[in-house]
Amino acid sequence: MLKAIQAQENKEEALKKAEAASIKLKDMKFHKASEIVSEGISETTNYMNFPSEHWTRLRTNxxxxxxxxxxxxxxxxxxxxxxxxxxxxxxxxxxxxxxxxxxxxxxxx
Structure with missing residues (x-):
């Protein structure tokens, strides 16, 4: 589920996928996990503000x-x-x- 978010082509699609994942987690009664995904998605997709050829190097340490x-x-x-x-x-x-x-x-x- 989380890998699918990071695998998106652009930030907007990743945010939509994260929202869908958050809803799915809520439906599965994982409320805390849903909250963590919702709160952290903007932080974890910051690398998508840069050109896509730099993403691989920016998203890891x-x-x-x-x-x-x-x-x-x-x-x-x-x-x-x-x-x-x-x-x-x-x-x-x-x-x-x-x-x-x-x-x-x-x-x-």
């Missing part, structure tokens, strides 16, 4: 998790830093590198 994993990996190799500034410089350098790639894909635009 996988890119952020990948960045954090990469920073952890880099800092573990070094072990201990002489001071706070050196750790900050390493993290900043990594973030700048990622920022200059297309969506962090390592495909330079």
């Amino acid at each position: 996988n890119p952020l998790e990948r960045i954090m994993k990469e920073i952890r990996r880099r800092t573990r190799v070094i072990g201990s830093f002489p001071d706070e500034n050196s750790a900050f410089m390493l993290v900043t350098a990594r973030l700048r590198y990622i920022a200059h790639t297309k969506w962090g894909n390592k495909k330079v635009s």
Whole structure:
């Protein structure tokens, strides 16, 4: 039911599908679930305000998790830093590198 909402072609269709899902949940006596779907649908479809080719990257937090994993990996190799500034410089350098790639894909635009 929830996957069907996210699979819609545009935000208006997703909102209609969410409303139908909410009604169906109410009919099945899942009032709390219906309320949660109704209240959260505008938040979970915010990514649909952007062009559809960006949706896959916007609706998940996988890119952020990948960045954090990469920073952890880099800092573990070094072990201990002489001071706070050196750790900050390493993290900043990594973030700048990622920022200059297309969506962090390592495909330079």
